[in-house]
Amino acid sequence: MAYGDKVIDHFENPRNMGSLDKGSDTVGTGIVGAPECGDVMKLQIQVEEDRIVDAKFKTFGCGSAIASSSLATEWVKGMTIDEAHALKNTDIVEELGLPPVKIHCSVLAEEAIKSAIEDYQSKQSKS
């Protein structure tokens, strides 16, 4: 199985790899997947006035999973919450050229974004 160039690029030079302060009110943290499935993504967003100003990821998973989550953080930075929520896994598949057997990685990345947004929003409704 030869890896696509873009997938390799994200792997060699991951964008926004790292962590934000999950305790902060302005940070939303989404953790999706499971170790038994071989895929776990943690995606975090820092939000200011409804706009995502920073995003970070950490992923346990194959090259395609890492690339999907790296790309996701790259895209959501600068987006509003609503724009980020509208991102579809198919956009990721197209951008990275993921083969059918790796589509589930892009689905997980979409879920990670939504999960981070949900976490952020639940913090806002509490305060």
Added chain:
Amino acid sequence: MATMDVDGKRLVYLDNFAATRTDPLVVEAMLPYFTEHFGNAHSRSHAYGWSAENAVDTAREQVAKLVGCKAGEIIFTSGGTEGCNLAIHGVAKMYEERGKHIVTSAVEHRAVLDPIRSLERQGYEASYLPVDNTGLVSPETLREAIREDTILVSMIFASNEIGTIQDVAAMGAICKDKGVIFHVDACVGLDTETIDVDAMGIDILSMSAHKMYGPGGVGAVYVRRRRPRVRLTPLVIGGGQERGMRHGTLNVPGIVGMGKAAEIAFETRESEKARILNLRTKFEGVLKEGLEEVYVNGHPTQRLPGALNISFNYIEGESLMMGMAGICVSSGSACTSATLEPSHVMRALGVGEDLVHTSIRFSLGRFTTEDDIDYAAEECLRAARKLRDMSPLWEMFKEGIDLSEIEWKHD
């Protein structure tokens, strides 16, 4: 000699349990049989046929010597998978009046499991013996599993995934005692281990050339001729060759290659076993010292010298292979298999599903040098550390979170 620069990237081949480089001496031995002595080994009437036949006879003796049998007990095939299919289907059909029960293990290669499953769908019964956490089948469980209607026991000699070597001699003795035919899949391990079919009570032995530095597309099956005489219903028919057990024109160059590979294995197996074990011990040591949370899968000592199947906790296998690009290995991770199912062997060992996805199989071999493993270890550590930095699971582990307590969000 195992490294090759491609696009400026150094390649180190550590996947010898998948395939081995054909030994240059083997290639040299084979070449005349393509263009000079190209006759059909069964052409009785001319020199081209005779020279091909002689070459096949020599190869038969070389393979027989490797496993301690008579030349007349060797049948040539197209490879290990065919050999296992012939052994299993061949015994099942030939002896179906005696019984329809087969005993095997949970860690067999698909070339054994699939034929057995296919027989189950035809009304045969099978018992799959469990293994302990090092991959060993207990001979006692074998003894208990054999029934009045058992006609075949099929065991892998050494696991191609984790390298664990079964207690074959003990199992052979039990099979002799119970009067059951004993098939051993020895596709992996003949280059370093000594198999003696009489001493080990083996009745059928499957072998594959391309796992012992011979060419692909050829294998051999030893079929016992005396005490007892074992017969197999052939799978491939049309012509009567190979004592009626595997018809078809012989792959003369391939067979010559297999014979030469067997001869080299016979001569070098002891010294190679020691040399490769040294390299692996060093390699394993460097990895264990360089990283915490690494676990070797397989028996600590009763294991093929080249085998190092190792789980790197909190790092997914395919990403690690990508990270050490150039180091050519395999993984037990689901991501790398066509079906997205993790390895059945790892499951049988009782390795947790999460750890299964983190395993990498390194298999050292004849052409692996110390420089290769020094470089490979360095690359592996570098990639592993990078991936640990990237891993949310490692981060949680470092924070003291018990991952087994977490309720994961997944479908």
